[in-house]
Amino acid sequence: MTEPTQTAAQTSAEAADDNRYNPFDFEQKWQQWWLENEVFRVEIDPDKPKSYVLDMFPYPSGAGLYVGHPAGYTATDTYSRYLRATGRNVLHPMGWDAFGLPAEQYAIKTGTHPADTTRKNIDNFRRQIQRLGYFLDWSREVDTTDPNYVRWTQWIFLKLYEMGLAYQAEVPVNWCAALGTVLANEEVIDGKSERGGHPVVRMPMRQWMLRITAYAQRLLDGVEGLEWPEGIKAMQRNWIGRSEGAEVDFAVVGADGAASDETIRVFTTRPDTLFGATYMVLAPEHELVESITRDAQRAEVQAYVEAAARLSERDRTDDRKDKTGVFTGAYAVNPVNGAHVPVWIADYVLGGYGTGAIMAVPGHDERDFAFATAYDLPILRVVRGTSASADDALESAEPAPGIACNSDFLDGLPTAAAKDAMIDWLEDRGVGERQINFKLRDWVFSRQRYWGEPIPIVYPCYPGEGADRALFDPCAGDPVVIDYDNPTAVDVSELPIRLPEMENFAPTGDAEPPLARALAWRFFERDGQWWARETNTMPQWAGSCWYYLRFMDPDCESAVADPAAVDYWSSVDLYVGGAEHAVLHLLYARFWHKVLFDCGVVPDDEPFPRLVNQGLILGEDGEKMSKSRGNVINPDDVIDQYGTDAFRLYILFMGPLEKSKPWQMSGLQGTKRFLSRVWTLFGKEIVDREWPAELDSLVHGTIKGVGEDLAELRFNTAISKLMELTNALLKRDVLERPLAMDFARLLAPLAPHLAEELWERIGEVAPVMDGGWPGHEEDKIVSATYELPVMVNGKVRAKLVAPQAASGDQLEVWALADERVQKWLDGKAPRKVIVVPGKMVSVVV
Numbered sequence: 141m142t143e144p145t146q147t148a149a150q151t152s153a154e155a156a157d158d159n160r161y162n163p164f165d166f167e168q169k170w171q172q173w174w175l176e177n178e179v180f181r182v183e184i185d186p187d188k189p190k191s192y193v194l195d196m197f198p199y200p201s202g203a204g205l206y207v208g209h210p211a212g213y214t215a216t217d218t219y220s221r222y223l224r225a226t227g228r229n230v231l232h233p234m235g236w237d238a239f240g241l242p243a244e245q246y247a248i249k250t251g252t253h254p255a256d257t258t259r260k261n262i263d264n265f266r267r268q269i270q271r272l273g274y275f276l277d278w279s280r281e282v283d284t285t286d287p288n289y290v291r292w293t294q295w296i297f298l299k300l301y302e303m304g305l306a307y308q309a310e311v312p313v314n315w316c317a318a319l320g321t322v323l324a325n326e327e328v329i330d331g332k333s334e335r336g337g338h339p340v341v342r343m344p345m346r347q348w349m350l351r352i353t354a355y356a357q358r359l360l361d362g363v364e365g366l367e368w369p370e371g372i373k374a375m376q377r378n379w380i381g382r383s384e385g386a387e388v389d390f391a392v393v394g395a396d397g398a399a400s401d402e403t404i405r406v407f408t409t410r411p412d413t414l415f416g417a418t419y420m421v422l423a424p425e426h427e428l429v430e431s432i433t434r435d436a437q438r439a440e441v442q443a444y445v446e447a448a449a450r451l452s453e454r455d456r457t458d459d460r461k462d463k464t465g466v467f468t469g470a471y472a473v474n475p476v477n478g479a480h481v482p483v484w485i486a487d488y489v490l491g492g493y494g495t496g497a498i499m500a501v502p503g504h505d506e507r508d509f510a511f512a513t514a515y516d517l518p519i520l521r522v523v524r525g526t527s528a529s530a531d532d533a534l535e536s537a538e539p540a541p542g543i544a545c546n547s548d549f550l551d552g553l554p555t556a557a558a559k560d561a562m563i564d565w566l567e568d569r570g571v572g573e574r575q576i577n578f579k580l581r582d583w584v585f586s587r588q589r590y591w592g593e594p595i596p597i598v599y600p601c602y603p604g605e606g607a608d609r610a611l612f613d614p615c616a617g618d619p620v621v622i623d624y625d626n627p628t629a630v631d632v633s634e635l636p637i638r639l640p641e642m643e644n645f646a647p648t649g650d651a652e653p654p655l656a657r658a659l660a661w662r663f664f665e666r667d668g669q670w671w672a673r674e675t676n677t678m679p680q681w682a683g684s685c686w687y688y689l690r691f692m693d694p695d696c697e698s699a700v701a702d703p704a705a706v707d708y709w710s711s712v713d714l715y716v717g718g719a720e721h722a723v724l725h726l727l728y729a730r731f732w733h734k735v736l737f738d739c740g741v742v743p744d745d746e747p748f749p750r751l752v753n754q755g756l757i758l759g760e761d762g763e764k765m766s767k768s769r770g771n772v773i774n775p776d777d778v779i780d781q782y783g784t785d786a787f788r789l790y791i792l793f794m795g796p797l798e799k800s801k802p803w804q805m806s807g808l809q810g811t812k813r814f815l816s817r818v819w820t821l822f823g824k825e826i827v828d829r830e831w832p833a834e835l836d837s838l839v840h841g842t843i844k845g846v847g848e849d850l851a852e853l854r855f856n857t858a859i860s861k862l863m864e865l866t867n868a869l870l871k872r873d874v875l876e877r878p879l880a881m882d883f884a885r886l887l888a889p890l891a892p893h894l895a896e897e898l899w900e901r902i903g904e905v906a907p908v909m910d911g912g913w914p915g916h917e918e919d920k921i922v923s924a925t926y927e928l929p930v931m932v933n934g935k936v937r938a939k940l941v942a943p944q945a946a947s948g949d950q951l952e953v954w955a956l957a958d959e960r961v962q963k964w965l966d967g968k969a970p971r972k973v974i975v976v977p978g979k980m981v982s983v984v985v
Contacts, residue, residue, distance in 0.1 A: 161812075161819035163783030167893040170906075171273050171784075179907050180232065180275045184708045188229035192709050193220045194688055194748075196717025196725070197235045199680075200261035202246060205268045207773040207791070207803060208765060212716045212754040214791045215853060217274040219714065221889035222850040224275070225913040231709055232275050233691040235282035236262050240680035241321065241335065244591035248646050254591040258285060268776060273784055273893055280694045284683030289690060291636035292700045293682050294596040296732060298629050299739055301597070305351040306585070308627060312425050312491060313347060313584055314452055316340045320647020320654070321589045322347070324679075324724070328452035342425070342449040345651055346624060348595060348676060350583040352731045356380055358745075359580075359730055367750040369798070372722045379723050381579025385409035386563045388499065388572040390420060390472035392432050393480055399473050402432060404483070407494035407577050410504065411566065412558035414476045415547040416522035417499040418512070420483045421465065424448035425491035432483060434469025441466050441485060448487040456487045463488055463511040474499075475571040476562075477548070486511060492581045502537065509537035522547045523555065583728065585679060588653040590645035592677030594637040596630035599623050601663065601672045614663040614670060622672045637673070653677065684725055685732040688712050688747060700741060707743055715748040722753070752853065755800035757791075762802045762969065773803055785891040786812040792855035792890065796957050802969045814859075815894055817866050818887065822898050824875045831876040836920040838868055839879065841943075843916040846886050859890060860953040867947060877902065882914040930955045930981045932964040940981075948975040955981040 174180065193216050198209060220232040238258045247254040262283065269276070282289055300306040314323040318338035322345065327334045352359075360380045363373050385408050394400035404420060422429055424445040433441045444466040448456070455461070465486030472483055481499075488507055489498055502512035502519040512519050521534050523542040530545035541555035549565070550558045566572025586595070603612040604619030614620040630637060640661035645654045655662065655675035662673050686700065692709045693701035729747055737745040758764060759771025766772065778787045789811035795801045831839060842865045849858035865883070869875065880902050888895035888908045899908035928942040928951065938960035942951060952975050955961055965985060972984040 159820075159823055161816040161894075163785055163815070163893065166897045167273070167784050170893045170896045171270060173906070174273070175270065175278070178277075178279065180277050181279050182229060182231050182277050184705060185229045186708070188227065190709060190713075191220075191223045191228045191230045192688075192711070192713045193223070193230060193232045194691070194712045194715050195234070196715070196721060197237050197684070197687060198265060199237045199240060199242065200258060200265045201242060202257065202261055203767070203772075204261075204264050205775055206765060207775055207778070208718075208757045210272060210775055210788070210791055211757050211797075212718070213269070213272070213274060214788050215752075215754060215797050215855065216714070216716050217272075217276075218788075218792065218855060218889045219850065219853060220275040221892060221909050222847075222913070225885060225888065225909040225911070227912070230275070231280075231691065232277060233280040233282075234269065234274075234276045234278070235280075235687055235691065236265070236284065237680065237684050237687070238262065238283050238285045239592050239678075239683055241319065241587075241589060241591075244589055244645065245319070245335065247591070254645070255285065271779060271784065272775065272788065275892075280691050282687055282690050282694050284687065287636045287638055288695075289683070290593050290638070292690065293593050293678065293686070294630075294635050294637060295632060296686060296700070296736070297678070297682075298596055298632065298635075300350060300735060301629055303735065303738075305354060305735065307349055307351065308346060308624065309349050309582075310344050310346050311349065311584065312342045312449075313345050314340050315343045315345065315651070317647070317649065319589075320649070321587050322584060324584075325453045328454065330455060331450050331452060339450070340452065342451070345586075347584050347586040348597075348674075350585050350731075352583045352728075353578060353580055355731050355734055356382070356578040356580050358734055359727065362730065362734075362746050366746065366748070368748075369719075369751070369753055372719065372726070372751065372753065375722050376727060379580060379727060383407075383409045383577045383579070385559075385575060385577065386411040386566060386572050387495065387575045388414065388566060389475065390481075390499065391475075392428075392483070393471040393473060402428060404428060404472050404497050405495045406497045406499045407575060408499055410501065410555075410559070411562040411572070412544055412547070412550060412553075412555055413501040413504050413522050414474065414499065414562060415550070416501040416503050416520045417474055417481060418502060418518040418520060419481050419500045420472055421486045421489045421498050421500055421511070422468070422483060423489040423491040423496040424485055424487055426485075426496045428497075429468070429485060432468055432470040437467060437469040441468060444485060444487075451487060453490055453492075456490065463507065463514055465511060465515065467515075475566070475569070482517070484511075484515075493579055494577055503534050504537055504539050506537040506539065509534075520546065583731075585682075586676035587679050588651060589647070589677060590639065590642065590654040592679065593682055594639060594655070595674040595676055595678060596635060596637050597627045597674040598630060598671040599628065599674070600626055601670045612670070614672070615659045617659065620663070620670075620672070627674075628671075639677075681725065681728050685729045686736070688715075688729075689736075689742070700736075703741075706741070711742075711744045711746060712748050713750060715751045716754060717751075718756075719753040726751075752797065754797050755795075757794075758800055758802040760803055760805070765803075778805075778808065782808045782812050783815075783893075785815055785893050789814070789859060789891055793859045793953075795856055796962065797853050797855065799962060800967050804969075814863055814866065815891060817870060818883075818891075818894065818898075821866060821869055821875060821883075822880065822901065824873065826877055826880055826902060827874050828877050831879045835868075835879070836917075837922040838865060839882070840916040840918075841921045843882065843886065843914050844918070844921065847913065847916075850889060854957070855890070856953055857957055860950045862886060862890070864947050864950045881911070884908055885911055885914050926978065928955075928979075928981065930958065930961055930983065932961060932983045933985055934982075937961055937964050946977065948977050951975050951977060951981055955983065 195216050220230045224230045243254040243258050314328050316323055316333045316338050328340050363376050387407050390404045391399035392402040465484045468483045470483045471480040474481055500508040502508040503521050524530055524545045525542045544550035544553045544558040563574050599622050601620050601622045603609045604621045607619045640658040653675045689700050693705040696702050733747040734745050736742045761771050790807050842861050845861045846858045884895045884899045895908050928940045929936045930938040938958050952973050968985055970983045974982040
């Protein structure tokens with residue numbers, strides 16, 4: 141490795157005084173030395189245990205980083221440095237989720253190519269991240285738009301297609317004409333696009349779909365073994381939505397009043413309540429709406445269906461909105477009692493869930509009760525509580541299990557037994573069957589935009605009406621017929637299929653994607669047959685589904701990553717990112733990983749066994765940071781004023797990693813003062829001898845405590861322990877060399893620039909993290925503790941076991957980090973904290 145050299149850096153009045161802490165004298169020096177010497181580069185080493193630490197990689201927007209990004213990155217950097225110091229082989233990479241709608245829209249707006257803006261944004265993100273001095277192996281940097289990366293994204297799609305998991309279908313989608321693309325439900329708010337506020341309508345379109353439902357049960361089962369926040373696991377379970385029940389057939393009543401050949405099949409989790417079904421509801425997009433609607437109701441039904449098409453699924457299923465619907469004029473026969481029940485259409489029923497139709501039991505379902513009340517439909521009790529009567533009136537829906545009543549042969553049976561009895565009855569008569577259903581639906585994979593991975597599928601095409609068959613050339617604009625019913629996979633040797641260079645990549649104004657205009661790219665002739673490429677592109681999710689695998693071997697030409705690298709690095713040991721990706725990214729990545737497991741590409745069937753969601757960094761006003769609120773903090777501005785280590789320490793010291801917390805610029809002054817005190821400590825005479833025995837308990841206790849805190853991502857309490865040790869050591873006249881070495885090692889994961897500088901100044905060889913992690917002797921730690929009550933707004937909410945020697949700062953950090961106290965803070969910043977060491981901590985919210 142080369143020797144670090146001083147570089148030109150920010151000057152200040154303090155710079156002239158060598159005895160004062162000035163981070164601008166050395167932080168940039170060490171950042172450049174780390175990069176030039178590839179200090180964080182990692183290779184497979186079978187003799188070392190591995191640790192794979194990963195951040196959810198960023199979308200490189202033009203706005204650059206804000207302090208919310210480093211909240212997670214600083215945590216993984218600190219953890220990675222700690223692991224490296226303890227002898228582990230640590231992979232900690234960085235890359236860019238660079239395809240997607242935002243880049244395309246910005247390019248259209250500014251008249252620049254999305255490739256150019258993406259490249260510029262990546263360069264800025266990389267500069268900002270490197271300025272933070274992170275432990276990152278830049279030799280493994282990936283970019284989802286790079287042709288070598290696109291090649292393997294397309295290869296995975298072909299595996300999905302080969303396995304029957306990728307298919308075409310005409311499905312209702314959220315279409316935004318202004319953006320020229322299909323949007324996910326999460327991208328639609330109140331019938332408008334989240335980006336730009338443009339109108340969105342539901343309309344059927346030919347789409348590529350991924351059969352994620354084939355993995356529904358495995359995805360659900362896999363959740364249980366994951367070391368994830370329980371709330372995130374619950375969201376995964378709810379999104380998959382496994383339901384056990386029955387499918388039941390209701391025959392539609394014909395014009396003569398007799399049952400017709402048309403049948404409405406419903407799925408219900410409560411077949412025991414069939415005697416209480418007083419009406420039915422079809423989704424507006426249900427295939428039977430047109431055929432069963434009576435003429436007198438047709439105009440009203442058509443208007444309602446058109447209105448529902450303008451709503452997103454999220455809007456339609458919002459339980460807070462009033463239930464609306466329209467009567468079709470048709471009736472269906474309840475198979476258990478022969479009653480004719482009216483068939484309605486309502487937007488709170490979705491065509492993609494279950495069968496797209498429900499039997500409505502208003503007595504025991506809250507949505508059905510609200511609808512029945514609004515439209516004066518019958519409400520019957522068919523379940524009672526253990527102390528209730530079958531004749532008790534229903535003032536509201538009672539969905540809880542109980543005892544069947546007013547239900548003929550089910551009367552007196554508890555809910556579980558009544559379900560089984562009813563399913564047996566339905567199956568015996570051929571009008572129903574036991575069924576397991578999932579709320580999860582197949583993944584709409586097509587996007588009608590330019591800036592995405594081309595889907596590696598081609599279709600045969602033929603001369604259209606009016607075309608000269610002898611001189612047919614669709615590249616010249618000749619009329620063409622494309623046989624979409626016969627898709628053909630591109631041969632893997634032709635990958636990657638690259639995007640064509642296009643001057644006009646704006647939406648076409650209709651459902652045709654921009655790529656449809658690239659005739660010379662779209663059409664080609666082979667062996668006398670003309671072919672048309674698929675002009676839809678993949679969604680941004682595609683590149684982020686497998687990037688963690690490419691980091692293992694980013695230059696591999698023969699596979700997504702060399703099998704030896706995949707076997708060694710295996711799954712991600714710690715995955716850190718925001719809770720906003722709690723459902724879709726994690727679900728889609730788990731799905732792709734399980735498919736790759738089935739293909740023999742990966743050795744484990746879960747990609748992220750351990751997940752941590754960092755809390756939001758709120759603005760100083762306590763609100764989520766956003767440009768519109770004007771409360772966004774740029775890390776460049778903070779570093780310019782306080783230095784990188786002070787910034788990093790403040791991010792870690794604000795509170796527990798998983799909790800949201802408000803940014804306070806005044807807090808930077810505190811972390812910079814601490815670093816200045818450390819600088820002063822190392823300015824003392826350093827003597828070559830062991831530290832005195834009276835320091836044993838404090839030093840060995842600090843080594844143990846900081847190590848345990850870093851291992852469990854309790855960064856704020858680790859910093860607090862170092863503050864306590866610093867305060868004690870500053871009272872002495874000298875600093876023993878072994879103590880100086882141990883202190884620098886403890887500081888290195890948290891404030892690496894300063895630690896590196898101090899390590900060098902005491903004559904050691906950089907990098908400090910390769911100096912190992914200091915050991916401690918348990919028998920030298922004297923446990924002198926007491927019970928410390930912690931009050932929130934005057935009431936004792938927790939009691940801590942605190943060391944007698946703990947400082948007020950230490951006690952405050954411990955109190956605020958305690959989960960029992962956090963519960964009462966409810967994410968709010970304390971207005972005042974009063975600490976009386978030995979007696980109590982009082983928190984005012």
